[in-house]
Amino acid sequence: MANRVFNFNPGPSTIPLDVLKIVQDELLDYRGSGMSIIESSHRSPEYDEVNEQAIKLVREIFGLDDSYHVMFLTGGASQQFFQIPMNFLVGGKVGAYADTGSWSTKAIKEADIVGKAHVAFAGKEKGFVHIPTQDELDIPSGAAYLHITTNNTIKGTQYHYLPETNGLPLIADMSSDIASHRMDYKKFDMFYAGAQKNLGAAGTTLVVMSDALLQKSNDSLPSLLNYKTQAGKKSLYNTPPSFAIYVVKLVLEWIKNQGGLKAVEKTNVAKKDCIYQLMDLHPDYYRGTVEKESRSWMNLTMRLPSEELEKKFIAEAKAAGFVGLKGHRSVGGVRVSLYNAMPLEGAEKLAEFMETFKKNN
Numbered sequence: 001m002a003n004r005v006f007n008f009n010p011g012p013s014t015i016p017l018d019v020l021k022i023v024q025d026e027l028l029d030y031r032g033s034g035m036s037i038i039e040s041s042h043r044s045p046e047y048d049e050v051n052e053q054a055i056k057l058v059r060e061i062f063g064l065d066d067s068y069h070v071m072f073l074t075g076g077a078s079q080q081f082f083q084i085p086m087n088f089l090v091g092g093k094v095g096a097y098a099d100t101g102s103w104s105t106k107a108i109k110e111a112d113i114v115g116k117a118h119v120a121f122a123g124k125e126k127g128f129v130h131i132p133t134q135d136e137l138d139i140p141s142g143a144a145y146l147h148i149t150t151n152n153t154i155k156g157t158q159y160h161y162l163p164e165t166n167g168l169p170l171i172a173d174m175s176s177d178i179a180s181h182r183m184d185y186k187k188f189d190m191f192y193a194g195a196q197k198n199l200g201a202a203g204t205t206l207v208v209m210s211d212a213l214l215q216k217s218n219d220s221l222p223s224l225l226n227y228k229t230q231a232g233k234k235s236l237y238n239t240p241p242s243f244a245i246y247v248v249k250l251v252l253e254w255i256k257n258q259g260g261l262k263a264v265e266k267t268n269v270a271k272k273d274c275i276y277q278l279m280d281l282h283p284d285y286y287r288g289t290v291e292k293e294s295r296s297w298m299n300l301t302m303r304l305p306s307e308e309l310e311k312k313f314i315a316e317a318k319a320a321g322f323v324g325l326k327g328h329r330s331v332g333g334v335r336v337s338l339y340n341a342m343p344l345e346g347a348e349k350l351a352e353f354m355e356t357f358k359k360n361n
């Protein structure tokens with residue numbers, strides 16, 4: 001494995017090596033079936049077991065009971081931006097949205113096409129460097145839901161508490177921090193995540209929904225847009241992206257086998273501490289771009305003293321085997337994405353590289 005790099009890409013992103021090896025092992029002959037899982041019918045016993053296992057593991061890892069539906073959908077997290085309002089903004093209801101970055105801004109835009117969005121927090125005024133406190137959230141009592149983005153992949157901020165909604169459904173886009181730390185997932189009526197950051201390969205979106213919320217979905221929509229269709233058929237209403245779901249299943253097993261979210265969180269804390277401690281040691285050189293209390297554990301954003309140095313940093317890092325560190329064009333600088341599959345060694349080695357780079361430059 002000498003030629004594998006430390007892959008800090010923001011998404012699609014690194015996948016656990018152990019998972020890739022299983023994919024490789026099973027690719028030509030899936031468990032004695034004489035064919036690949038990609039070649040199997042989605043109605044075959046082999047695929048059925050993958051699907052059932054994936055659903056079971058989601059409930060187990062997130063501590064949810066059978067009253068939560070687990071779906072594997074397509075269209076990316078971006079499809080959820082319009083599917084949610086199509087289902088729940090009926091009868092003139094408004095959806096409340098905390099706007100904490102580019103992805104929530106997109107979700108708001110889609111909600112306004114389908115129905116009406118109420119901006120419960122406008123993060124843009126401060127340049128999206130801050131996660132709202134409970135007091136800063138303005139949630140109308142008649143809203144259909146509050147939608148938050150738990151981790152803002154581009155700006156590098158993350159919620160470190162769960163907002164209180166006074167009984168309204170809490171919905172979260174968790175695309176870039178799902179399963180990265182422990183929290184009370186039962187507080188959500190719905191959460192969703194594109195698989196390509198913390199859950200595996202691109203091509204499917206995990207959608208988890210309480211039965212109470214599902215019952216409110218809009219029955220007058222085309223079948224594939226109504227959540228009840230896929231919830232009732234365990235995501236087998238039509239042909240699912242079976243390969244992507246199979247990889248998600250393997251990633252969930254990888255999480256479970258290392259001790260679940262507790263173990264994952266421990267490693268993630270060590271990883272982010274490695275980088276943030278170094279940044280805090282040299283705050284004028286590795287300049288964090290967001291408020292400290294709002295810092296993301298998954299996407300760590302920073303600027304260097306000049307754009308020239310940033311370019312040099314990214315190029316030299318790449319030559320040293322650290323790829324995918326360029327910040328999003330709307331922020332610039334450097335972004336270190338420390339998703340679950342990035343080993344602690346990757347963060348430690350990068351911190352050493354950063355220290356050396358600063359000395360030399």
Ligand SMILES: *Cc1c(COP(=O)(O)O)cnc(C)c1O
Pocket residue numbers: 011075076077078079103149151152153173174175176194195
């Ligand atoms: C990447 C990302 C998305 C977009 O996901 P797609 O699957 O490409 O639609 C949405 N929200 C967040 C928070 C993301 O990080």
